[in-house]
Structures are given as C-alpha cells and as structure tokens.
Amino acid sequence: MTSILDSVNQRTQLVGQNRLELLTFRLMGRQRYGINVFKVKEVLQCPKLTSMPNLNRVVRGVAHIRGQTISVIDLSLAIGGRPTADIENCFVVISEFNRSVQGFLVSKVERIINMHWEAILPPPDGSGKAHYLTAVTNIDNELVEIIDVEKILAEISPPEKKINEKLVQEIAEVEQKEDKPVVRRILIADDSAVARKQVKRAVESIGFEAILVKDGKEAYEKLVEMASEGDIHEQISLLISDIEMPEMDGYTLTAEVRRHAALKDLHIILHTSLSGVFNQAMVERVGANEFIAKFNPDELGGAVKAAIAPK
Template structure:
C-alpha cells in the first residue's frame, strides 16, 4: 500500500500483518506484503471470452492489470452496495493483479502460530483457504490467492512440462524435504521434482511440522540428518512461516549446513533481504521451476 505504516521490518519473527476485507458477511485476509494499494473501483474494460471470475482489465499508472471478482471466484453473491466496494492491487508471482472485494477494514498483526490449518468443515472452501484465524469471536479466513489466480490462468502455476527444456535428466538418489502448505502446489512440486530426477522427496504442510521432523532426526544424531541433502520451503504457512523455519534451521548446530531454498510467490527485489537475513542459501520466485531445479543441482550435485 502507498502508506504502509508499521509494516514488519524484521525477518524470522514468525509474525505477519494481514489486510482484512469482506465478501458479504464473510471475513477474509491477505498478507500485507502482497498488497500494493487499496483503490476505489475504477471503470473496467471487458475482454473477449474471459474466465467467469475475470471482470476485465484496468490501467493503473501505465500498467494494464486484470481484475478478479473475488465473490464470483468463491461462489458468493455480488455486492449489495457496489458503491462501497474496493479494489486491492496486489503483486505476487512477479505479477500485478486487482482483487475486487466488498469492503476493506483494517490491518492485523498476528503470529503464524495462531493461524490454524483449514478443515473440511468449510464446505468446499478448504481448497481455497490456507489458514483460519479466530478473531473477535468470529473467523477470519486467509485465501489461497495463488490457487485463485491459477484457476483463472493455469500458466501462472508450476508445470512439470517446463522441465523438458533442461533435456534428459538422470535419476538422483539425493533426498529433498519440502515445506509447502498448499496441497495443490505440494503435488505439483513433487511431480515436477520427480520429472527432474529428484524422486526422493518428503513433504510437510508447514514449517513447524518440517522442523519438528528434523529435530527428531537431530536428536538421533547428526548421521540421521544425512537422510536429506536440501530443504525447499514456502514462506506463507500456518503455525510457522518459511522465514522462521529457515532461521531455526540455520541456528541449529546440526542443521545449519543443510542448504535451504525458499520457493515463494513473495520473492521480489524489495523482499529478498528478509530471506538473506535468516540465512537462506537461495530464493526463487514461483513459478520459476526451471530456475529452482538448476539451483538444486548447483547445491547438491
């Protein structure tokens, strides 16, 4: 946002700030790091044969940006007071996009530890939610914006076919640990690594589960940690985010030599310093899967 006061400047604190917005009576949140600006609705230019949730495009200071109707994407009713609607200009996966929501209320600073994993009780929304926050005797849901955008434009996600440009790959016996909260991306990442020859992968849904597993191995002895040669972690994850996970790994005597690659939609020139500060060995922006494979090659082959 243009006036982002009090935004977290520290790295590895396991905290985040979220912008709360609403769709009807439902409360949602988006990581403030993704938000560039909050706008009043602007005239939208329709485009031929769009996805049903894509309203069209608008121009913002020289950039042509797609507009996504979040209510439509989630299967909710349209706004009853469109004059009060808001546009959230966001940037992630190195792409700018506008999310059309009904209201924007406030910013909350919270710990990832207080964010619960979504359960099946959310009536079909669980695949579109990355976390649940109990707030003011109500629930605030963190949307999986990467999946929402990928549903509209599949090219923005990871694809195993991209590995073909690397040519013939040999099967590797090296083992990789993955921390990724999105079930969709866990599956795609595992499939893509397998296509690239890295067939021995173990996945965890968040940084805490991954770190607890590593600590169990470390308690057995340093030799047990040789089960893995590299860690891939997302940043945004319930219970423990990727920056805090990386920080803990790099501070642990028996873990610190293990390469950690942060693979996230939040990797930008402005935010790379956060990963550098916690000791990440490399940082790759989603969905640059070829770059990720080449980085893995350079660290463990």
C-alpha cells in the same frame, strides 16, 4: 485506503520475527477474510472495468491503473460464492503474487491488524479438498479466513508443471560428477495445497521424491525427527520452503534449522509468492541458501541443480 504500503520499510521489520500484518475485508456476506499486507500494493475504490473477449468467468474485467492494465478478479465468485454486486461501491485490492499483479474485487475493506504467525492456524479438519483456505485465525472473537490465492490464480492461468528436458539432462550430468549417489529426496513445506503439488510435480520430473508438509512447524518437527534417526544428509538433499505459513514462517524455520547442530548445514531454498517486495537482507541473515519467486519450474530445477552440485 490508497497508498496502503506507505510504510513498507517499517513493515519489513516484521519479517524474521514470525509476525505479519493482515488486511481484513469482506465479500458478499458476513464472513471476514484476510490477506498479508506484504502482498498488497494498493487499495482503490473500484475503477471503471473494461470487458474483453474470452476472459475467465471470475475476471470481471480489466482496469488501467498507474500505467498498467490489470485483471480484476471477483474474489467472491472465485471461491464459489455469489458474484459481487454494486461494483461501483466496492474496492479493488491490488496485489502481487507469483510475479504477476492483479486486482481482487471485494465488497468492503476494514483494517490492518498486526499478528503473530503462531496465531495463524491451518484450516480445521473436515474442510475437505475443495476449500480455498490456507489458514484461519481469530480476531475480535470472529473467525477470519485467509484465502489460498495461489489456488485461484492456478485455476485462472495454470502454470507450467514440468522442468524442461535440457535441464533434466544437466541435473543428471551433475549427479554423475558426485563422489557418492545423490539422495533423491526433498522436503517441501508450503501451506497452499496447490503450491505443494506444483513443486512436487517439478521435483518428480527430475527424478526426486517429494516429502510434503503443510507449514514451518511441521517441517521443523519432521527434520528433528529425521535427524534423531541418522545423518540428515543421508535422508534428504535439501529443503524447499514457502515463507508465509501458519504457526511458523519460512524465515523462522530457516533460523531454527541453522541453530540445530544436526541440521545447520542443510541446503534451504525459500520459494515464495512474495515476488515484488521481499527482504533480501533478511533471506541472507537467517541463512537461506537461495530465494526464488513462485512459480517457474525451470528456475526451481536450476536451484536444485546448484544445491546438489559438487562443492
């Protein structure tokens, strides 16, 4: 399973077509899980792990891989399951999320499956708030769960939540230069509950109200509904959207907004955990105004500042 991204160029062509590829795997049980291949750098037989003091309880150790020291997270333990047993015969999925590289310890790696985002659905009602899912899908008549990796990483190493005071002041000064008051509302679309809360706290720290939706389809329906009630620019200042979302991804959402006469001029920031490998050309082609890798509140605040600045 090494060099699992040996055809990155081919895979990036899926971007913008509302498609993705899932790498499926299992943990300490029969349940099947998936992770977007676009976030996977490599899959390895579990290397020798070195214990270090004061590691989070779900980090089984660190490994030296291709010149990097990488924390290896026991994915089963991280989502509330049993510790992974027989580590020597397990695998590590090396991935890049939110500007960091980490390894996820899994019991078994299966295969890569090409899918349409419309087949990726939000977690079922009744899942509660404590679950670690962003989505589910059906493969070979079997439920596959897509784990909320951002929630796991936030629990291990909580990110900064607020925008610094200097930037808050700069944003206030930008507003003063506007001919009319800035609409202090932002629509935020993200399938991760943790990511939604992170962005919500950041924009609220600069005095903006956050309207939260869980995926691209819900975001587009909300925007169309708002446009039917009046000028969209008098209701929100901008849209901040994740890229990977059930039913409709951020690229497709952006393209649909640009095609809608009443929405086409809306400022759009794509905000995603795809920090290491992303298709900048696709970002520009679908018409997003800016791309930001998660999660740096000051960078997000700077992007909001640019969005509301006098043109």
